[in-house]
Amino acid sequence: MVTTKTRNLRRSTVRTQRATRRGVAMLAFVVAVLVLGALVVWQAVTTALASRAYLGHYLSGGALYASESGIELAVREVMQAADLDGDGAIGTISNDGNDGNDPSLLNGSFHVTASGTDYVSYGAWQQHVRVTEVTVE
Numbered sequence: 001m002v003t004t005k006t007r008n009l010r011r012s013t014v015r016t017q018r019a020t021r022r023g024v025a026m027l028a029f030v031v032a033v034l035v036l037g038a039l040v041v042w043q044a045v046t047t048a049l050a051s052r053a054y055l056g057h058y059l060s061g062g063a064l065y066a067s068e069s070g071i072e073l074a075v076r077e078v079m080q081a082a083d084l085d086g087d088g089a090i091g092t093i094s095n096d097g098n099d100g101n102d103p104s105l106l107n108g109s110f111h112v113t114a115s116g117t118d119y120v121s122y123g124a125w126q127q128h129v130r131v132t133e134v135t136v137e
């Protein structure tokens, strides 16, 4: 009689250990699936942010080139002492407060203001704006 109880107790212990192992394996599987899912979501978000940052950098570069084009034209007016764009002043480009008639580029425009010998060019490329300032001595 004592022997039978011991066998039943051993069988019960073995079943409990197997169930515990299965539970641990299931928990490890669920954790692994959650970690992999989080990595996939993180990669998608990171890729989208990197693309958006690159686009902003690209468009900002276009605005810088537009701004530098304005400075080039303003310095040309100063060097030739002539109002090349016909806005009424030497060294300013389309300085009439009307953005609609600014010299236009492919996706942008620019205008230049002057204060004494300081010239400020505002270049716009789509929705990005860059400002370049020069002093002519």
Ligand SMILES: [Ca+2]
Pocket (backbone or CB within 6 Å): 077, 083, 084, 085, 086, 087, 088, 089, 090, 091, 092, 093, 094
């Ligand atoms: Ca001018």
